[in-house]
Amino acid sequence: xxxxxxxxxxxxxxxxxxxxxxxxxxxxxxxIPTSVYTDPALFERxxxxxxxxxxxxxxxxxxxPGPGTYTTFDDMGVPVLLTRDAGGQVHxxxxxxxxxxxxxxxxxxKTAALSCPYHGWGFDLKGKLRSVYEEKTxxxxxxxxxxxxxxxxxxxxxxVFAGLAPDVRVSIDEILGxxxxxxxxxxxxxxxxxxxxxxxxxxNYKLALDTxxxxxxxxxxxxxTLGDISIGNLGLVDYFGPxxxxxxxxxxxxxxxxxxxxxxxxxxxxxxxxxxxxxFIYPNSIVLVSPAAVEFFQLYPGEKVxxxxxxxxxxxxxxxxxxxWDNDSPQNHFAFVRDIVTNEDYWVSAGVMKNLNAGLRSxxxxxxxxxxxxxxxxxxxxxxxxxxEQAPLVRDGLR
Numbered sequence: 374x375x376x377x378x379x380x381x382x383x384x385x386x387x388x389x390x391x392x393x394x395x396x397x398x399x400x401x402x403x404x405i406p407t408s409v410y411t412d413p414a415l416f417e418r419x420x421x422x423x424x425x426x427x428x429x430x431x432x433x434x435x436x437x438p439g440p441g442t443y444t445t446f447d448d449m450g451v452p453v454l455l456t457r458d459a460g461g462q463v464h465x466x467x468x469x470x471x472x473x474x475x476x477x478x479x480x481x482x483k484t485a486a487l488s489c490p491y492h493g494w495g496f497d498l499k500g501k502l503r504s505v506y507e508e509k510t511x512x513x514x515x516x517x518x519x520x521x522x523x524x525x526x527x528x529x530x531x532x533v534f535a536g537l538a539p540d541v542r543v544s545i546d547e548i549l550g551x552x553x554x555x556x557x558x559x560x561x562x563x564x565x566x567x568x569x570x571x572x573x574x575x576x577n578y579k580l581a582l583d584t585x586x587x588x589x590x591x592x593x594x595x596x597x598t599l600g601d602i603s604i605g606n607l608g609l610v611d612y613f614g615p616x617x618x619x620x621x622x623x624x625x626x627x628x629x630x631x632x633x634x635x636x637x638x639x640x641x642x643x644x645x646x647x648x649x650x651x652x653f654i655y656p657n658s659i660v661l662v663s664p665a666a667v668e669f670f671q672l673y674p675g676e677k678v679x680x681x682x683x684x685x686x687x688x689x690x691x692x693x694x695x696x697x698w699d700n701d702s703p704q705n706h707f708a709f710v711r712d713i714v715t716n717e718d719y720w721v722s723a724g725v726m727k728n729l730n731a732g733l734r735s736x737x738x739x740x741x742x743x744x745x746x747x748x749x750x751x752x753x754x755x756x757x758x759x760x761x762e763q764a765p766l767v768r769d770g771l772r
Contacts, residue, residue, distance in 0.1 A: 376558040380644050384632055386609050387625040387648065391633075396588075397610040399744040404736040406764040407729050409750065410577040415757065416678040423656045423756040424449050424674065427536075428543040430658040431455070433669070433688060434531045434562030436481070437463060441498065444481040448673050451537040453524060454478055456487075458498040465526035465535045466500050471519040487521075496521055531562025548654065550613035552621060564667050564688035567703040570711050571684050574719060576726045578657065578672045578681035579753065584718040585651060585659045585670070586745040588624050594721060598713050602626055610745050618655045618752035620745045623648045653745065655752055666690060666703070668710055679726050683719075685711065736764035 390396055409415065436444050437457040444455050445468055452468035454477055468476050475491035478484075486503070487496040493506035500521035505511055525536040529545040530553065536543055546553055574581070584590075592605025609623040629647035632640065649663040661668035667688040675681050687707040728734065739746045754761040 376555060377642055379555055380642070381637065381640060383609055383623045383648060384629065384640070384644050385637075387607065387623070387629055388633055390607055390609075391604070391625075391630065396607045396742050397744055398741040399739070399747045400741070402741055403739045403747055404764040404766065405739055405746075405750060406736055406762075407734050409753070410580050410726070411678060411729050411732075413678045416577075416674065418757045419753065420449065420674050422758075423753065425538055426541060427656050427756070428525070428527075428534045428541055428548065429537070429656070430532055430654055430660070430669075430671075431535045432533045433564060433667075434528060434533065435564055435566060435688065437533070439483075441483045441485055442481070443478055443484060443498075445478050448671070449537055452476060453535065453537070454487075454521075455526070455533065455535070456498040456500075462499075463526055463528045463533055464499055465524040467522035467524065469522065470494055470496075471502060471521060472505075477521075494519075530556040531560055531564070532556065548614050548619070550615075550619070552611075552613045552619075552652075559662060559690075561662075561667055561688070564690050567666070567687040567689050568707040569684065569686045570707075571682060572715070572719060573675070573680070573682050574723055575679055576681055576719070576722045577679055578674045579750070580726055580729075581672055581681055581683060581719065581722050582653070582657070582659070582749065583746060584714075584722055586620070586622065586653060586749060587743040588622070589740065589742055590721075591624075594717050595713065598709075598717065604629070606742060608742075608745070610748075612748055614655065616752065616755065617748070618755070620653050620748055622651045622745050624651060653749055655749075656756065664690065666706055679730060683714075685714070687711075734769050735767060736769070 431446065432444060437455060440457055440459045440461060442457050446453050454466045454468035456464045458464060468478060470477055470489040470491065472489065472492055472494050475489050477487050477489055486498065494502065495504035497503055500523055502516045502519040505514060524539060525541050525543045527534050527543045527545050532545060534543050534545055534548065549556055588603065588608045589606050591599055591603050604625050604627055607625055611621045613619050613621065625648040632644065632647065645664050649661055652660040654660060657672045659670040667690060669686045669688065671684045673682045687710065689703040751761045
């Protein structure tokens, strides 16, 4: 299915649901044990298995915009250095000199080679040790054993995925599955970074992820900001990737209703303006794609079960010469999204975490109209080797 056909299919499904007053649904509601958000032992298993053994989307190609560029990040306790060599290939390494493990780089930038700031050992952008400072006094070493620790990485469709351990297998085509042609069509590597923001909150990472995966709350929580834009309680859900553990939800805009009276034969690529795609890419990435922008959220567990960090980067899909870039609308767009997440989604999430920490609720409930949540939490359960079991029906708080 090509790009336009995908959009036409989404619009037709959305209009059918609007006509019937329905939405994509699970078979039945499901009671989720609140322990999935509060159990410290489960939390530690998730960090050790789900996060350390699964490739993750770490950036887009535009974050390494040319030969000699690099970027760094420290997630899950693994300092990572990404480089793009002179031939354009991306590499990933432990951000540590092979001499005494000093950090090689901070932040992002451009460089012809890597030089350790501690003792001056030199490496090329492929991680090969090329020089030992004052080798005549240091002593001869077999340089073949002192290359940087390499981490698995792959770049495709403008996306860069990496593993946080050397034995993690990375296959972007396998991760994206049947959605790969759309990602290829979007060419996300050409999108330009607008701005970034980090939240460090007293909220379990899965509780924060939940806010991205359903539109049931749109008309209530987001009424002041999205009430005139999005259609609440309507989402078109598709699953993809290994074990169908990833999902995409298409959230239609209010303006999609105009297409009911427009012949399908006249629909063009502009129909993408009538909705936006929200992707969950296991285990921790949210990628929102619209004609104008890409919103990229990475969620990582904190030190404790009720702590997490979200990193948000906004990218603009238009050219820098477009009027939208020159008149600062990308910055306004970034601020709009950031403030919705801060003041609405994450405000609610923080309150829910406080209530769960009180220990008086044993279960929550995912409705039939929240199917992506069912699927995501099933994937997390499989990731730690657990069965996805419904919580017992009890009268919490009553004796």
